[in-house]
Amino acid sequence: MTVKEVQVDQNLCIGCGSCQAIAPKAFELKDGKSYVKEGWKEESEENIRAAKESCPVRAIFLTEG
Numbered sequence: 001m002t003v004k005e006v007q008v009d010q011n012l013c014i015g016c017g018s019c020q021a022i023a024p025k026a027f028e029l030k031d032g033k034s035y036v037k038e039g040w041k042e043e044s045e046e047n048i049r050a051a052k053e054s055c056p057v058r059a060i061f062l063t064e065g
């Protein structure tokens, strides 16, 4: 399975910064919320999955195919 799409639900995000710390090519914090970066595919899938698992409010969603 490959990660096809990455989404963050900003309504859930509490801006803890964990995803950005683990997968800095995929996530960036702006005004206290995390957003998926344009070039997220440059990040390793391992890091993206780890960032998802690290999210305390489960705000990161992956579409796999």
Ligand code: SF4
Pocket: 008, 012, 013, 014, 015, 016, 017, 018, 019, 020, 033, 034, 051, 054, 055, 056, 057, 058, 059, 060
């Ligand atoms: S890990 Fe979750 S709560 Fe923390 S900044 Fe990322 S999306 Fe937001």
